[in-house]
């Protein structure tokens with residue numbers, strides 16, 4: 001159990017699909033061989049595969065879905081097979097790998113991968129872990145990396161409420177708590193991971209991949225349910241951070257739960273490819 005339920009991953013999948021940056025996915029695809037062997041770290045039930053596989057332009061793909069959560073790993077094969085059965089053009093081989101990403105990278109077989117994918121995972125890791133992962137990728141020959149949907153700290157409700165900032169400051173503290181990897185990067189993830197990969201010899205591009213939840217415009221029950229789940233999740237995280245403010249946070253959640261609103265949640269997608277920039281010789285030193 002990782003704290004991420006299959007129900008929540010199902011609710012967020014359409015939001016993620018609408019938010020991911022297709023341009024970075026296209027450039028990731030261009031860096032892959034004809035029959036790519038792909039690794040998705042923290043794969044959950046395979047949401048990233050379902051979005052990305054059709055955008056790779058490769059009829060033969062082999063995926064390894066790595067995760068530490070038994071329940072999600074048990075649900076993944078059916079979720080992927082049910083989807084793949086409707087993609088007649090795709091010859092997909094997919095396997096699951098149970099592994100604790102915090103414990104090291106040996107089990108991931110990074111040298112045997114043509115590309116590495118992550119989605120909504122790198123904001124959980126620590127700065128030290130990001131540095132070790134970047135070094136392991138460099139040692140494995142710098143396969144291209146597409147790390148989607150790391151939070152960047154921007155959260156805005158429309159219409160705003162005077163207590164949004166009060167609650168969201170406490171949520172941000174919670175986001176930085178240890179999620180098993182050391183102090184979590186949270187909103188620092190896009191830039192810290194980018195810097196770690198650049199130090200490891202990658203060229204990195206970031207792109208916005210924000211969620212926009214507008215239940216009235218969508219007319220979709222799923223968006224309304226996701227918005228309710230986010231408000232409840234924010235209230236729970238803020239209360240855990242500051243139990244003394246429980247009543248004020250509960251009042252905020254009750255108001256938010258009963259008032260139509262649009263919610264924007266900032267994320268970044270990150271593409272890293274081996275940096276082929278020629279190194280310029282340093283100017284001759286005269287002293």
Ligand SMILES: C[S@@+](CC[C@H](N)C(=O)[O-])C[C@H]1O[C@@H](n2cnc3c(N)ncnc32)[C@H](O)[C@@H]1O
Pocket residue numbers: 002004009016041042043044045046047048066067068069072099100101102118119120121124179180
């Ligand atoms: C927010 S979910 C994202 C899941 C999936 N990538 C998606 O986009 O739907 C984070 C995932 O990271 C996994 N995870 C968290 N810590 C982990 C660890 N130490 N080892 C392996 N997986 C982990 C969780 O089990 C969960 O599936």
